[in-house]
Amino acid sequence: MIIQPLVSGLAIGGIYALLAVSFLLTYRVSGVLNFAQGEFVMVGAFVASTVAGIAGIPLIAAALLGVGAAAFAGVAMERVTYRPLRNKPHASMIISTVAVGIVLTQAAQLIWGPNPRTLPSLVPNVSIDFLGSRISTVSLFLIVISAVLIVALHLVLTKTRLGRQLEATSVDSDTAQLMGIRTGRLVIIAFAISTGLAGVAGILVAPMFSVTVGLGVLIALKAFAACVIGGFGNLPGAAIAAVGLGVVENLAGTFIGTDSKDLIAFGLMIAFLIVRPQGIFGAKVGEKL
Amino acid sequence: MTNILEITDLVLSYGAAAAVRGVTMHVAEGEVVTLIGANGAGKSTTLKGVVGLVKPVSGSIRFAGDVTTTRRTDWLARHGLNLVPEGRRVFAALTVAENLDVAASASNLHGAALKAKIREIYEIFPRLEERRDSLSWTLSGGEQQMLAMGRALIAQPRLLLLDEPSLGLSPKLATEVVQLISRYSRDHGLSVLLVEQNARLALSASDRGYVMETGRIVAEGPAAELQDNKEVRRAYLGS
Ligand SMILES: Nc1ncnc2c1ncn2[C@@H]1O[C@H](COP(=O)(O)OP(=O)(O)O)[C@@H](O)[C@H]1O
Ligand SMILES: [Mg+2]
Numbered sequence: 001m002i003i004q005p006l007v008s009g010l011a012i013g014g015i016y017a018l019l020a021v022s023f024l025l026t027y028r029v030s031g032v033l034n035f036a037q038g039e040f041v042m043v044g045a046f047v048a049s050t051v052a053g054i055a056g057i058p059l060i061a062a063a064l065l066g067v068g069a070a071a072f073a074g075v076a077m078e079r080v081t082y083r084p085l086r087n088k089p090h091a092s093m094i095i096s097t098v099a100v101g102i103v104l105t106q107a108a109q110l111i112w113g114p115n116p117r118t119l120p121s122l123v124p125n126v127s128i129d130f131l132g133s134r135i136s137t138v139s140l141f142l143i144v145i146s147a148v149l150i151v152a153l154h155l156v157l158t159k160t161r162l163g164r165q166l167e168a169t170s171v172d173s174d175t176a177q178l179m180g181i182r183t184g185r186l187v188i189i190a191f192a193i194s195t196g197l198a199g200v201a202g203i204l205v206a207p208m209f210s211v212t213v214g215l216g217v218l219i220a221l222k223a224f225a226a227c228v229i230g231g232f233g234n235l236p237g238a239a240i241a242a243v244g245l246g247v248v249e250n251l252a253g254t255f256i257g258t259d260s261k262d263l264i265a266f267g268l269m270i271a272f273l274i275v276r277p278q279g280i281f282g283a284k285v286g287e288k289l
Numbered sequence: 290m291t292n293i294l295e296i297t298d299l300v301l302s303y304g305a306a307a308a309v310r311g312v313t314m315h316v317a318e319g320e321v322v323t324l325i326g327a328n329g330a331g332k333s334t335t336l337k338g339v340v341g342l343v344k345p346v347s348g349s350i351r352f353a354g355d356v357t358t359t360r361r362t363d364w365l366a367r368h369g370l371n372l373v374p375e376g377r378r379v380f381a382a383l384t385v386a387e388n389l390d391v392a393a394s395a396s397n398l399h400g401a402a403l404k405a406k407i408r409e410i411y412e413i414f415p416r417l418e419e420r421r422d423s424l425s426w427t428l429s430g431g432e433q434q435m436l437a438m439g440r441a442l443i444a445q446p447r448l449l450l451l452d453e454p455s456l457g458l459s460p461k462l463a464t465e466v467v468q469l470i471s472r473y474s475r476d477h478g479l480s481v482l483l484v485e486q487n488a489r490l491a492l493s494a495s496d497r498g499y500v501m502e503t504g505r506i507v508a509e510g511p512a513a514e515l516q517d518n519k520e521v522r523r524a525y526l527g528s
Binding site for chain 1: 340342361362363366367371372374378380381382383387390391392393394395396440444
């Protein structure tokens, strides 16, 4: 009885976690809270669904193109809005990300029209028997892909020179430049990875819903809530909080009622903002990216 | 002797307030030059101007003959112009070894050549090797200064700029650090521009010196001459 909602919770939690780490990556490296993050979820899903509709193109190619489109849109955002505004007051930057979100939404509406689209799952949807419960292969696929991508990102950030360069840029951009680091290029890389991951989330989540312009909105808000709960200090902390959030709200949805899901998620976020604003894993001195 | 650095009529400002008001100075190849002056004189700003962290209002900067003003800081760092900033600025969340690795972004060293360079730096600063896996915020001030210098040396500088390397160190350690710099310069033909508040220490380890007051050079000459200069003695050497 509990296995099924638990697995669904882990699956949606994995999606929140993908968004949460993508959110934090640009936040740490460029200092921007990107409120358009959710729109890149939708961009990835729409592009993939359009390409998948063309005869003869395999689904996996469509998915990769969707991810590429989201990453490309992220780089465009960095060039067009972040770069010119980076030395301006922070409020301008935040407002600009909200504006980018609206522009992307409206553009998607113009391009793809008002009707929802569909995107098939990359794995066939069968339900398998697991400890006496029926669970879906799509949920398992979501869990595996999110986990692999987040662990891979974590390893890149902590074990490679690229990761150290990103860390250096995030904590002290001037000194990073003194070390010969091309900080401008690293900000672009951070945007591309970040919005690319949002695109992955879109491709993973789209088969469970349908592809609409609002696909990523709630997911991004939940990911933001997870960052608040886990703390903006480190990526693993936010990812763990995101998975926890997915599980908790899904269990609440099952045992209390579907309407309680969002209430619980955002109630928790508000509680943390008031009681423990640094989050569970609060940023200590010397915290890693 | 050719000049590795030539600064002419340099003016630098933060917004409306000019911090450097027409500075002309040079560093010859292989020379150790010191820039002394009171707190707020504009020494750090001059160094930031040389590496492009503060853009000049007017004047020119030439590094190895080429105008630097169109170059970015990271480009200059990859081409042998390296600054150890005031306050050391080590990356707190990275270990000693990781700090050195990230600083190697400024070199084109890889594989065995990089390993050999790191070995060389650990030989100069054995303490860094002992602490290689420690997060750098746990290091003492002296160890952080060694790490900051190690990071600059790994870039294989042609001109090394040092901003108050003795700041916060014990007098003994400060002397060691400054002497190490002048010895390294002699052994490797490295050109150095050293900013110090401890004028006596800096002049004792340098070939030439400049004295800066409120954004202007007010005295210059061979280190020994400056040490004997009445004005300089009164203002900076406390005698
Ligand atoms: N980031 C900054 N913004 C505005 N003014 C600054 C900044 N840094 C330094 N200054 C001012 O520029 C002048 C020179 O400072 P600085 O170059 O740091 O002097 P020094 O290194 O000789 O102590 C001082 O008046 C200082 O207040
Ligand atoms: Mg200074």
